[in-house]
Amino acid sequence: MSAWYEMILKGREDDVRDLLPGVATDGERPLWGTEVDLHAGSFPEHLLGLLGARTHQLLFVPGTQVGPLVRAIQGKDEFELERVREITGGRFTFRAEAFSAEPAGKIKRALHAPLPEGVVLEGLEESEDFDPAAQGVELYSPAHAYTYRAQGTFLGAPPGIFEIHHTLSALDFVHQEKLELDGRLVEGEGLG
Amino acid sequence: MHESLGTLLPAWSALPFVGILLSIALFPLAAPHFWHHHYPKVALAWGLLLAIPFVWVYGATAVHEILHVALLDYVPFLILLGTLFTIGGGIYIRGSWRGSPAVNATLLLLGTFLASWIGTTGAAMLLIRPLLRANANRRHRQHTVVFFIFLVANIGGSLTPLGDPPLFLGFLRGVPFAWTLTLGSELLVVGGLVLAAYLVLDAWLWKRESIEVRTAPPGTETLRIDGGINFLLLGGVLAAVILSGVWHPGEVTILGIQAGLQNLVRDGLLILLLITSWTITPRPVREANGYSWGPIREVAILFAAIFVTIIPPLAILKAGEHGALAGLIHAVRTPAQFFWASGILSSFLDNAPTYLTFLSTALGRLYPDLPEREAILRLIAENGLYLKAISTGAVFMGANTYIGNAPNFMVKAIAEEAGVEMPSFFGYMKYSGLVLVPIFLVATWIFF
Known part of the structure; x- marks a missing residue:
């Protein structure tokens, strides 16, 4: 069982969503925080996100996909990687x-x-x-x-x-x- | 009512009335099984807490007041509710539909219309199960039941005295049957806005249902109404009640209380209709509705306590500025204030006694020296907006919480047992706060 990582990115939800198919491997896919009722950012920020603003996105990513995801956002101004945490439990x-x-x-x-x-x-x-x-x-x-x-x-x-x-x-x-x-x-x- | 009694009684004599209302409101939430098994004892305790010292101090006057309220309010109230509940519980709608926004809105509209003619409890009992069946496959069902409570169990009952207990109590005290029909514009605006809000929400949630749910065939059971003969009996109820409002053959004296002969005839006819419905309706129809005598027993016991304990506060309020609750008379002055005051209290306490309380407040403020029936007719003729505000406040705002009106809890329990997760007490109030309160503000702006 590989490690899983919590990643907080700043960016538009749709832009992040577009990145994910390129990093999915071995039948595993990253999980959005909202799928387990977790959110990054405040409620007003969430409302702004619904209007298409660049807001905090919370993802849970299998270890094998962290590298490809980080590489995919490197050098792109529309994304900002704020925090990565290895989840132990x-x-x-x-x-x-x-x-x-x-x-x-x-x-x-x-x-x-x-x-x-x-x-x-x-x-x-x-x-x-x-x-x-x-x-x-x-x-x-x-x-x-x-x-x-x-x-x-x-x-x-x-x-x-x-x-x-x-x-x-x-x-x-x-x-x-x-x-x-x-x-x-x-x-x-x-x-x- | 002895006018002098209202000037003599202290404000704290209303405490047993407050106690029984708070018991009805809070025990089902805090200790439902204790309340289910022991509510008769609690009701008896509150009733005796008032009756014993009341009779001890005021003697024959107090006995007269208790007999007056028992014979002229309590018994007819119980007979009407029992008859409507028995007849409504004898009708069962079969059929299978797909719970699309259009089907759901149609059922809500039908229930809103029927509520004024078979009572909010009868309409809710008649339609909640077809609505739940239609939505059995849907993931998003909770909002539909909540809007059903708003419209069918409350708002829809505003058009006739048969619709909601407060209006029947008003009728018993002299409000003409046809007067409540003048609440049609308020019903149309408030009911229409609530239904529109439902359609917007349900259309949005419908799109979030799976494709299997949205395209599933509606089932093979065709529309059929079992016990349809009961609709004829409902016509009989309507005729009996209207008869008692237009026919005045004289009065008889029972235990020292003068009662209109027309009211005795009405109550006799209603009992006959109840017995007829019970006799001719096949048992399986009642079983399908989950019908039992339980709700009638509940009304009989709890309203016995309510009607006894309400004597002091009503007498004090009718005494107007000379009574111990003059502060309340001064505080509530405009129709808008009556709408919100009767509404807010009806949101948390049973709306029938709340209606009587504010009707007495209005009479005490505007016509403190007139006999009640005469005062009510003057109120309608000269200040009808006050009665409209009290009536709509009491009926509409019973929808604000689960404890505002009796059928709310009934619908919640039936839905939960059918597998629909209903919101908590405060979760329900989020719905009413977001939907109903803004609509009531609009109604205040338009009507009061």
């Missing part, structure tokens, strides 16, 4: 609360499926509550007859931690805390 907590069997089943399957390589799930707590008296329609005392709850923390290295974060993002009734990443800064000279 990450974690996020989640909680889930669903009120019928179908979405609860989807969450359970996701939690109990084999985890991506290098990822562990710690502190998993699950519960199912049944309240037969809460069956049917209520106006003033709404309560669900069935409630499934789960919570826990995923830990691991990329790309597995990204993968499980992405899997849970696609499920309704699951709320993830911000993905926290550990890493060390890498000097720019040695990257190209």
